[in-house]
Amino acid sequence: MKAAWRAWKHRDDEADEQQTTEGGLKALEVAAVTFANGGETVGVYVPVFATAGAGxxxxxxxxxxxxxxxxxxxxxxxxxxPLIAKALSRWGHILLPLVLTALGLxxxxxxxxxxL
Structure with a gap:
C-alpha cells in the first residue's frame, strides 16, 4: 500500500519514472521479496509433498x-x-499492490x- 501511495503521489515526476525504467529493481530487493513471500508456501506444501507418493x-x-x-x-x-497494455503500463504499479492486498484480505x- 505504501508503494502504491508513493507511486500515485509521484506519478508526474519524470526523474522518478526514468529511474524505475532504467535502473529497475535491484537483485537484493527481488530476493528479499521472494524470500518473504515464500515462507507460507513452504509451510503449506512440504507436508503435502511429504505425504504424496510418487504418483x-x-x-x-x-x-x-x-x-x-x-x-x-x-x-x-x-x-x-494495445488497450490493456497501455492501461497496465500506466496503472499496473498501483493496481497490482491493491489487487494483491484485497486478495489477501x-x-x-x-x-x-x-x-479467532
Missing part, C-alpha cells in the same frame, strides 16, 4: 506446469492487447482468520 507428486508437477503455461499464455495474450476473511 501424487507426478500429478502435482504436471498440473503445476500446465497451469503455469496457462498463466503465461494468458499474460502474453493480455499484454499484447479476502482469503483471510473467508478463512476465518479474524474470528
Amino acid at each position: 501424487g507428486m507426478s500429478v502435482y508437477v504436471i498440473v503445476f506446469l500446465a497451469l503455469v503455461a496457462v498463466w503465461c499464455l494468458a499474460g502474453r495474450y493480455f499484454a499484447t492487447r 479476502l482469503i483471510l476473511v473467508n478463512g476465518g482468520a479474524f474470528g
